[in-house]
Amino acid sequence: MANPILETKEVSAWFGKHQAVRGISFSAEPNTINAMIGPSGCGKSTFLRCLNRLHEEVEGARVEGSVLLSKEDIYGQGVDPVAVRRRIGMVFQKPNPFPSMSVFDNVAAGLRLAGIHKRSVLAEVVERSLVQAALWEEVKDKLKQPGTSLSGGQQQRLCIARALAVNPPVLLMDEPTSALDPISTAKIEELLVNLKNDVTIVIVTHNMQQAARISDQTCFFLTGELVEAGETSRIFTNPQDTRTEQYITGRFG
Numbered sequence: 001m002a003n004p005i006l007e008t009k010e011v012s013a014w015f016g017k018h019q020a021v022r023g024i025s026f027s028a029e030p031n032t033i034n035a036m037i038g039p040s041g042c043g044k045s046t047f048l049r050c051l052n053r054l055h056e057e058v059e060g061a062r063v064e065g066s067v068l069l070s071k072e073d074i075y076g077q078g079v080d081p082v083a084v085r086r087r088i089g090m091v092f093q094k095p096n097p098f099p100s101m102s103v104f105d106n107v108a109a110g111l112r113l114a115g116i117h118k119r120s121v122l123a124e125v126v127e128r129s130l131v132q133a134a135l136w137e138e139v140k141d142k143l144k145q146p147g148t149s150l151s152g153g154q155q156q157r158l159c160i161a162r163a164l165a166v167n168p169p170v171l172l173m174d175e176p177t178s179a180l181d182p183i184s185t186a187k188i189e190e191l192l193v194n195l196k197n198d199v200t201i202v203i204v205t206h207n208m209q210q211a212a213r214i215s216d217q218t219c220f221f222l223t224g225e226l227v228e229a230g231e232t233s234r235i236f237t238n239p240q241d242t243r244t245e246q247y248i249t250g251r252f253g
């Protein structure tokens with residue numbers, strides 16, 4: 001790959017003695033959607049959490065290998081994991097707006113943490129982020145309402161807006177639509193396809209149709225290993241590994 005924005009080299013991860021991720025080398029080109037598929041328990045979430053140094057927050061957890069963001073190792077000496085997480089944002093399966101905060105404050109939270117308090121700047125970034133997350137029209141008159149008063153799909157777009165507010169070059173998403181209804185899911189899929197103009201997306205999904213619909217690259221995981229990665233259309237029409245073929249044709253999973 002000519003100029004990957006995100007690249008891993010031989011990343012392995014453990015929970016205590018249990019190895020969940022086995023020597024994964026992966027790279028993502030800028031402005032692409034990269035889907036991680038594979039059966040439950042195969043290490044997709046763990047690998048994703050290695051990409052922004054969340055894995056190490058678990059007691060007894062350990063990571064080996066390197067993760068390069070624009071050629072810089074996020075596990076390098078002296079790198080602040082909190083700064084890493086600002087550049088590599090994350091959206092989780094269950095929408096998790098900050099419960100006691102308004103819609104506005106949810107989106108502004110990361111900026112305030114970064115020391116930005118000027119009202120006009122916050123207002124501008126909040127609007128831009130909500131527009132990017134395809135939520136502005138629905139909430140522009142509800143900015144003072146609690147984030148948790150929105151519908152599930154709106155809450156998830158609020159979480160996307162919150163992540164986008166600090167302008168991350170990379171956004172990680174762990175099954176972001178699996179708690180949502182089909183209409184909310186379709187809205188988020190459409191949003192992600194537009195968003196890749198601004199950010200590179202790595203998305204874990206148990207939904208193969210979703211991977212096929214929206215991703216540029218698909219990576220197939222099995223028991224902690226990356227079995228096969230490639231252009232999405234190729235993975236779904238002409239997989240090289242028989243295990244990939246068996247999975248995408250529904251023979252296990």
Ligand SMILES: Nc1ncnc2c1ncn2[C@@H]1O[C@H](COP(=O)(O)OP(=O)(O)O)[C@@H](O)[C@H]1O
Nearest residue numbers: 015018020039040041042043044045046047058
């Ligand atoms: N907090 C944890 N502590 C111990 N083991 C875990 C923890 N989270 C996940 N695992 C184990 O790590 C492996 C990979 O899990 P995970 O990354 O969540 O898989 P996936 O996201 O593909 O379903 C599984 O064997 C799972 O049981």
Ligand SMILES: [Mg+2]
Nearest residue numbers: 044045046204
């Ligand atoms: Mg998972």
